[in-house]
Amino acid sequence: MQSEITYLGKVINVNSGSVEVEVSKDIPSAAPIINGRLYKIGQIGTFVKFPVGSLTLYGLVSSVSNTPAAIDNASYEPNYGLRFLQVQLIGEKLGGECFQKGVGTFPTINDEVHIVTEEDLRLIYGDKSEGFVEIGKHSSSENLSVYIDIHNLILRHSAILGSTGSGKSNTTAHLVKSILNDYSGSRIVLVDTHGEYSSAFKENAQIFKINDKTNPLCVPFWAMTFDELSFFLVGRSEGQEKPEDKELREKIIALKKANAGKLKAGIVNPDYITADSPIPFDIKQMWYDFDREVNATYNHTSNHIPANECIEEEGDPKTLKPARFTPYSPGGGVPFKSKRQTMYSYSGKIYSRIKDSRYSFMFSPSDYSDAEDPNNDIDHLFRSWIEHDNRLTILDLSGIPFELIDISVGLISRFLYDSMYWGRFEGYTGRNRPLLMVYEEAHSYLPRSEKSSHIYGYARKAVEKIFKEGRKFGIGAMVVTQRPSEISETILAQVGTFIALRLTNSGDKGTVQSSAPNNMNSLIELLPSLRIGEAIVVGEAINIPSRVRIEIVEPRPSSNDPNLVDSWKKTFVPNKDNYKTVVTAIREQKSIIKK
Structure with missing residues (x-):
């Protein structure tokens, strides 16, 4: 087979990690032409093959030298007419079977080594078949498509x-x-x-984006676990459980259980509901109740009895308008200040989150409202995301x-x-x-x-x-x-x-x-x-x-990248209205969309 035009050289050293090849002196050029195509010998990353009977081993050239690695380099005088390749074995092909990654047989000393031609690569890569998609063309050939297993x-x-x-x-x-x-x-x-x-x-x-009129991105807050939601609302670190955290958890569970029989995707047994259950609840009502709890005043020392409240105006949870009470007496007389102050800081934090327009995609999604009767349930969100044409x-x-x-x-x-x-x-x-x-x-x-x-x-x-x-x-x-x-x-x-x-x-x-x-x-x-x-x-x-x-x-x-050269060639005229829309976008946290 040494007479074949693809003959490259012979094996001079084999170990578990690589094979060393001595390139034949009889090859007239470092870039022979095979079947009308130019092949460069010794290019890093190119392939070679080792015919061993009916088995063909394939390897990848990792380094090229004029000094063999198999001997003591210190005592060797380089022969600049010789070339040596280090090759890493990558797979094998038995007869007419398909190429397989990994090797079960290694070449031996003096085994022949051949150049891998484009026809060989086609046998390895094959034609496009079921279960494969084309990722691109092989860098060594513009005509050779490379396919990857989609599974x-x-x-x-x-x-x-x-x-x-x-x-x-x-x-x-x-x-x-x-x-x-x-x-x-x-x-x-x-x-x-x-x-x-x-x-x-x-x-x-299907593109979903915050504040988009056609397909707004909605990520309902109530789909969060308690750890996620409490961290976001009040900064609670995972693993902590202060009295106010316990009260927050209990309130969320109560509100979710109240909605268990109203869910569009199907009624849920309240006994199975936890603070982590992805069930809609009215977060504005939760804030309103907490705010009322800490700010109410009473005409009797028996605090937190609704009949004793010194209420002046009920307020409205939907518009985040708090209930208004007669101010308490600093001297300790009537009306009395609420004794329940546990949720004071949490009430303020929750209010600031709900009011922040940047978080409207979580708190006020148009189709996944946290009201008692939301237009859609979580099943609709699944279908809109992963079940469309x-x-x-x-x-x-x-x-x-x-x-x-x-x-x-x-x-x-x-x-x-x-x-x-x-x-x-x-x-x-x-x-x-x-x-x-x-x-x-x-x-x-x-x-x-x-x-x-x-x-x-x-x-x-x-x-x-x-x-x-x-x-x-x-x-x-x-x-x-x-x-x-x-x-x-x-x-x-x-x-x-x-x-x-x-x-x-x-x-x-x-x-x-x-x-x-x-x-x-x-x-x-x-x-x-x-x-x-x-x-x-x-x-x-x-x-x-x-x-x-x-x-x-x-x-x-x-x-x-932006076209810097063309942009900097232009002369921009200062304008007193410049940056007004930019500042508004910063304040509202909304991108500027140019038509």
Whole structure:
């Protein structure tokens, strides 16, 4: 077989981690032409093969030298006419069977080594088949499509990693579009913290955004657990239980039980209701009752008997108008001051939260009112998010206050996980209709540790649960981030497929290197030198680790840089009305929308 045009050289050293190859001196060029195509010998990341009878082993070139590693370099005089390759074995192919990752047989000394041609790669990658989507073209061939296993990509979880400007958003949009085009029953929820993806999916996505007139984003406060809601309302730390916390818990349970028989999705047995049950209740009424409790005055020392109240005006919970009482007598006479002051500070905190317009998407959702007879129940929210013709839901969180991102993502994730868990055997959801969750800019709310004053781990715990257990119930996840070194280690440990674009930070590259398979170090070392839109794909969703070019998606996500040069060439004329709309947007916490 040495006479074959693909002959490269022979094996001179084998160990458990790599194979060393001596390139034949008889090869006339470092770039031979095979079947009309130019192949460069010794390029890092290229493939070679080892024919061993009916078995063919495949490996990846990790380094090139004019000195063999198998001998003592100190006593060896380099022969500049020789070339030596270090090769990491990655898989094997027996006869006409399909390529398999991993090797059961190693080559031996003097076994032949051959160049892997484009025809060989086609046999490895194969044609597009059921269960696969195209991710891009192989970097060594514009004609060779690379496909990934959609089952493993989603249910074994994945990560798209890359520095700013490397093409993460384009890669995410390309994958999402490929899935939507190929699978008419697919369901995807994309958590978009910066509002980048609406432009890329205007025609084929259901987009929910805060204060949007058509599809407002609603995340009902009553769907929070007690820990989440009490932290948000009054700053209660998890694990604490002061007297006022106990009173708050009991009040919430009482209000939820009062609504148990009025729920649109079905009556619930009050005995099963806890403070964590996702049941609507009137938070304005709760505030009103607490405010009345601490501010009421009485004409008798027997406090808190309604007949003894010195009431002047009842007030109105719906408009947050408090009840007005005759001021108490400082001297201790009639009217008497209320003796129940436990909820004094909590009443004020709850009031300030409800009045803050930034939180209206939680407290005053148009269709999920906390009144006694809400227009819709939580089942309607599930259907609006994951059961519509477009199959892609974009939850635009760009209008959410920064301090609420953690709780909002955590609530959304737990919300959808619960729907898949409890509905896992239903025909329309769960295991019978899986769901993909995509988390953009994941490093900002899925950190390794909660160092920020606004990150308390609600999102991280919920998403970690999806990564650890979601596969069994039909929910998979994809994290997209520019800083993998800041992402939860638990999440990265559960990632089955890495799509790594250019990473220049050594810490980020090291994180990917430690998370990826051990024999892929040579590919990971290429990360800083990748071109824009080029990625290293390794893991369970791809037959063979590959360097892939990902096509540009049109229309594109709005994550591109502003055109600085053209902007700075223009002359701007000062105007006394400038910044008025900006200041209003800051005060109202609403984005300026230009028509």
